[in-house]
Amino acid sequence: MFQKILIANRGEIALRVLRACKELGIQTVVVHSTADADAMHVRLADESVCIGPPPSRDSYLNIHQIVAACEITGADAVHPGYGFLSENAKFADILAAHNITFIGPTGDHIRIMGDKIEAKRTAKRLGIPVVPGSDGAVTEDKEAKRIAAAIGYPVIIKASAGGGGRGMKVARSEADLEVALQTARSEAGAAFGDDAVYIEKYLQKPRHIEVQVFGDGAGRGVHFGERDCSLQRRHQKVWEEAPSPALNAEERAHIGGVCARAIADLGYSGAGTIEFLYEDGEFYFIEMNTRLQVEHPVTEAITGIDLVHEQIRVASGGGLSVRQEDIRFHGHAIECRINAEDPRTFTPSPGTITHFHTPGGLGIRVDSGVYSGYKIPPYYDSLIGKLIVHGRNRVECMMRLRRALDEFVVDGIKTTLPLFRDLVGNAGIANGDYDIHWLEKYLAEGE
Template identity: 95%
Template sequence: MFQKILIANRGEIALRVLRACKELGIQTVVVHSTADADAMHVRLADESVCIGPPPSRDSYLNIHQIVAACEITGADAVHPGYGFLSENAKFADILAAHNITFIGPSGDHIRIMGDKIEAKRTAKRLGIPVVPGSDGAVTDQKEARRIAAEIGYPVIIKASAGGGGRGMKVALTEADLEIALQTASTEAGAAFGDDAVYIEKYLEKPRHIEVQVFGDGFGRGVHFGERDCSLQRRHQKVWEEAPSPALNAEERARIGGICAKAIADLSYSGAGTIEFLYENGEFYFIEMNTRLQVEHPVTEAITGIDLVHEQIRVASGGGLSVKQEDIKFNGHAIECRINAEDPRTFTPSPGTITHFHTPGGLGIRVDSGVYSGYKIPPYYDSLIGKLIVHGRNRVECMMRLRRALDEFVVDGIKTTLPLFRDLVGNADIANGDYDIHWLEKYLAKED
């Protein structure tokens, strides 16, 4: 087991990893920008190192400074959390060159899954169902028209190196295709430094289903069930739940088994999430995230397994602590992402939190690094906390969520709490009857 882990992140995820390390008796080091000097994870860590000014490129994305912090403090491993350098293959390679363990997959696996075209090819080879579309990058209009005609309209053009909805355009007809291709390619080049795009069949009312997987790096893989992340705004997840209200036990076992086998065949190490669009009983691979997800707590709630403990164990060479038959699913869990944003316009709302009170009681968990008097800096993601609620079934979970949202108080800034209070009383949400477009349509009607 590791002696000392450096946590290369900030906010609630840095605190989440820190708590896991403390439970395992591992010393902790956190890095921080000057803007985060008063952050909760900095206060609670055994050691802290300031690595630069507020801009991420000068601090949380500064590989040189983070490696230097490891060497100064004697950290023998780095947990990257999510975002920032968590899916940076170069970072993983540099740590390995310095004999520091990256708590995550190999640089090669990060590279494969970070390239959306190569990821799709790999998924297909591993027996994972994929969305019909181009086998690689599409370079001209003639080829694009041929592929679109073959798979049928509507189609979606996506950035090969993309994510977060950037470099994505829908073409409903052939007349839309030329401008969609050009726009997506231009956006991709500007956002990712790579203008390569590919084409897929556009599914009109799918759900977003993701499967949590783990590999030991030596040919063993397991899955921890699925999460439903269909409630999204601009391709950003807002509300996640497990298990999905849309799947039955047979579908759950089928897609979970496919994903676990794929991870084993890939000799993948650590946590990963294989993401799908799901429509009319069929799953279609869209991407794989080679890191811990924001929404991992709902999986922990229904399995009782600490996924960060599992990450650390695997990275230290201890292998998986469970076999597939040991993983049982109990009840239902929902996570709401609480952001420092206007609940209608979603404009960021940095500032000082004057009062912060979290709900409690059976089945309630709040992951947050903020506190009363904390000043939210304007430089980073607006996520300030996650409310996770667990119940014996979805009905009980929804009832408990309603009560927890009523208890949650954040004063001094605007947050998305009012949005969730609206959603929990909506009939479609109560019935689990929604797709990836539902929330944006709902918000448009409200306006």
């Protein structure tokens, strides 16, 4: 097991990893920008190192400074959390060159899954169902028209190096295609420095289903069930739940088995999430995230397994602690992402939290690094906490969530709590009857 882990992140995920390390008896080091000097994870860590000014490029994305912090403190492993450098293959390679363990997959696996075209090819080779579309990047408009006609409109143009909805455009007819291609390429080049795009069939009313997987790097793989992340705004997840209200036990076992076998065949090590669009009983691969997900707590709630403990165990060479037959699913869990944003316009709302009170009771978990008097800096993602609720079934979970939201108090800034209070009382949400477009339509109708 590791002696000392450096946590290369901030906010609630840094605190989440720090707590796991303490439970395992591992010393912790956190790095932070000058803006985060008073953050909760900095206060609770065994050691802390300031690595730069507030801009991420000068601190949390500064590989040189993070490696130097490892060497100064004697950290023998790095947990990247999510975001920042968590899916940076170069970072993983540099740590390996310095004999520091990256708690995650190899640089090669990060590269494969970070390239959307190569990821799709790999998924297809591993037996994972994929969305009909181009086999690679599409460079000529004539070729694009031929492919679109073959798979049928509407189609979606996606950036090969994309994410977060950037470089994605829908063409509903051949007349739309040329403009969609030009716009997607332009956005992709500006956002990612790579204007390569590819084409896929655009599904009309799909759900977003993702499968949590783990590999030991030596040919074993397991899945921890699925999460439904269909409630999204501008391709950003807002509400996640497990298990999905849309799947039955047979579908769950089937797609989980497909993903676990693929991870084993790939020789993958650590945590990963294979994401799908699901429509009319069919699953279509869209991407794989080679890191811990923001929404991992709902999986922990229904399995009783600490996924960060599992990450650390696998990275240290201890292998997987469970076999597939050991993993059981209990009840239902929902996570709401609490952001420092206006609940109607979603404009960021940094500032000082004057009063912070979290709900409690059976089945309630709050992952947050903020506190009364904490000043939320304007430089980073607006996520300030996650409310995770677990119940014996979805009905009990929803009732418990309603109660927890009523107890949750954050004063001094605007948050998305009012949005969730509205959603929990909506009939469509209560029935589990929604798709990836549902939330944006709901918000548009309320304007």
